[in-house]
Amino acid sequence: xxxxxxxxxxxxxxxxxxxxxxxxxxxxxxxxxxxxxxxxxxxxxxxxxxxxxxxxxxxxxxxxxxxxxxxxxxxxxxxxxxxxxxxxxxxxxxxxxxxxxxxxxxxxxxxxxxxxxxxxxxxxxxxxxxxxxxxxxxxxxxxxxxxxxxxxxxxxxxxxxxxxxxxxxxxxxxxxxxxxxxxxxxxxxxxxxxxxxxxxxxxxxxxxxxxxxxxxxxxxxxxxxxxxxxxxxxxxxxxxxxxxxxxxxxxxxxxxxxxxxxxxxxxxxxxxxxxxxxxxxxxxxxxxxxxxxxxxxxxxxxxxxxxxxxxxxxx
Amino acid sequence: xxxxxxxxxxxxxxxxxxxxxxxxxxxxxxxxxxxxxxxxxxxxxxxxxxxxxxxxxxxxxxxxxxxxxxxxxxxxxxxxxxxxxxxxxxxxxxxxxxxxxxxxxxxxxxxxxxxxxxxxxxxxxxxxxxxxxxxxxxxxxxxxxxxxxxxxxxxxxxxxxxxxxxxxxxxxxxxxxxxxxxxxxxxxxxxxxxxxxxxxxxxxxxxxxxxxxxxx
Numbered sequence: 001x002x003x004x005x006x007x008x009x010x011x012x013x014x015x016x017x018x019x020x021x022x023x024x025x026x027x028x029x030x031x032x033x034x035x036x037x038x039x040x041x042x043x044x045x046x047x048x049x050x051x052x053x054x055x056x057x058x059x060x061x062x063x064x065x066x067x068x069x070x071x072x073x074x075x076x077x078x079x080x081x082x083x084x085x086x087x088x089x090x091x092x093x094x095x096x097x098x099x100x101x102x103x104x105x106x107x108x109x110x111x112x113x114x115x116x117x118x119x120x121x122x123x124x125x126x127x128x129x130x131x132x133x134x135x136x137x138x139x140x141x142x143x144x145x146x147x148x149x150x151x152x153x154x155x156x157x158x159x160x161x162x163x164x165x166x167x168x169x170x171x172x173x174x175x176x177x178x179x180x181x182x183x184x185x186x187x188x189x190x191x192x193x194x195x196x197x198x199x200x201x202x203x204x205x206x207x208x209x210x211x212x213x214x215x216x217x218x219x220x221x222x223x224x225x226x227x228x229x230x231x232x233x234x235x236x237x238x239x240x241x242x243x244x245x246x247x248x249x250x251x252x253x254x255x256x257x258x259x260x261x262x263x264x265x266x267x268x269x270x271x272x273x274x275x276x277x278x279x280x281x282x283x284x285x286x287x288x289x290x291x292x293x294x295x296x297x298x299x300x301x302x303x304x305x306x307x308x309x310x311x312x313x314x315x
Numbered sequence: 316x317x318x319x320x321x322x323x324x325x326x327x328x329x330x331x332x333x334x335x336x337x338x339x340x341x342x343x344x345x346x347x348x349x350x351x352x353x354x355x356x357x358x359x360x361x362x363x364x365x366x367x368x369x370x371x372x373x374x375x376x377x378x379x380x381x382x383x384x385x386x387x388x389x390x391x392x393x394x395x396x397x398x399x400x401x402x403x404x405x406x407x408x409x410x411x412x413x414x415x416x417x418x419x420x421x422x423x424x425x426x427x428x429x430x431x432x433x434x435x436x437x438x439x440x441x442x443x444x445x446x447x448x449x450x451x452x453x454x455x456x457x458x459x460x461x462x463x464x465x466x467x468x469x470x471x472x473x474x475x476x477x478x479x480x481x482x483x484x485x486x487x488x489x490x491x492x493x494x495x496x497x498x499x500x501x502x503x504x505x506x507x508x509x510x511x512x513x514x515x516x517x518x519x520x521x522x523x524x525x526x527x528x529x530x531x
Contacts, residue, residue, distance in 0.1 A: 042351045043350075043351065128348070128350060153348070154347070154348025154349065154350055155348075156345070156348055157347065157348050157417070161417065161418075175349075180344070180348075180349040181341075181344065181349075182344040182345050182348065182349060185345070187345060188345070294499075295341075295345040295500075296499045296500050296501050297498075297499045297500070298341070299495055299496035299497070302495075302496040
């Protein structure tokens with residue numbers, strides 16, 4: 001009778017210790033050595049890998065490992081992941097953000113340049129996975145302040161309950177390479193639109209290559225009168241920028257602020273001239289048959305499995 | 316012939332029960348996100364409903380025939396009525412519960428907060444517990460019906476739960492891979508209501524039919 005009890009006790013003890021043992025695999029930030037450590041969290045399977053001074057945060061997905069974020073600990077203001085640079089194209093539409101909201105923390109690659117560039121502005125983050133927040137601090141050296149607060153909760157719940165207005169709302173929430181369906185719907189985008197200031201910009205990180213991409217754009221267009229797309233080079237990402245107003249027109253790139261002037265505030269860490277060249281037209285032809293996603297009809301996971309041949313965004 | 320209809324209805328009840336769980340997750344996520352907390356309460360509610368329904372059905376199946384017929388009718392009516400509540404009033408109910416228990420960000424600034432748990436629990440109980448409990452209550456009665464027709468009780472129990480579980484699997488698969496990708500959840504809830512009405516009516520007719528005379 002005792003043996004099964006001892007066995008059970010051993011299993012429970014080891015089970016309880018397992019997260020601690022895995023967590024212990026990650027050295028302190030000051031440690032110069034390279035390492036790779038994996039973590040199974042409530043929502044993700046994460047890998048943190050440090051090579052030299054660059055730390056990558058990756059999430060396992062059905063398509064392999066998905067790079068969530070990367071930070072150079074010796075030069076944290078230089079963004080390592082192309083699409084995070086493109087998020088800053090928001091300055092073409094709203095150059096002086098006082099309050100910004102980002103849904104999805106990742107490794108906080110975006111946050112550091114924002115905090116350095118706009119020291120008086122608030123960058124609020126909503127992150128669902130507490131372990132991501134923990135790793136972001138312990139492995140990627142992110143230090144949240146009263147200007148960069150992090151709320152551990154679902155992004156949609158935050159948007160619904162928070163009463164503040166934002167100049168930028170950035171949707172960059174991924175769970176193992178895909179975005180949960182309730183963050184992809186017209187209903188949710190309307191909730192985001194209601195939280196924008198008059199000149200505010202809604203920004204969403206989209207993935208090309210499946211039918212979901214066209215549905216994403218069509219759904220955003222169902223809410224926002226103007227939508228502009230940017231395609232960072234050599235990436236499957238497309239960043240959508242959308243505003244609540246019809247005038248002034250933002251779809252004409254000739255009318256955007258001069259990147260040379262705007263770029264100065266980033267202290268040489270961001271080449272806005274280059275970012276500007278990433279602007280692409282809307283894939284109008286492919287949007288005709290795309291489905292608008294709603295809370296009532298959101299087959300996100302299925303559209304994400306239907307590959308499209310024409311991944312060229314301007315087709 | 317009656318056996319084919321009987322087993323078909325058992326499969327249909329299985330489909331309705333577990334397919335409903337997949338629809339339920341779609342109803343909750345716009346209100347409470349897609350956190351693990353939501354799934355904990357959702358799965359627990361369905362398991363509690365299966366458990367309660369089995370107890371209830373076992374009790375009903377041992378009542379005298381006249382009383383049993385009445386209780387079957389009440390259970391079926393309750394099941395259909397509660398599905399109608401879910402189909403027609405889920406949105407205002409979820410809106411009300413969400414606002415009542417999670418009035419602001421401070422109330423939900425961690426996933427284990429009381430307000431969040433209470434809101435998801437109450438939503439699950441209000442919208443899903445009664446329909447699934449009543450659907451589950453017909454399982455033991457189906458066992459009783461088969462046993463009354465001469466099938467050994469152990470075998471009757473095994474067959475009914477095997478067929479019902481097959482229906483559960485079919486319900487999950489069909490809902491996730493066929494129905495949700497092609498139809499609005501609100502329309503699917505209407506279909507659930509209609510199918511429950513027809514299948515429960517049919518099943519009650521069968522359960523009330525006279526058992527086969529015992530072989531001499």
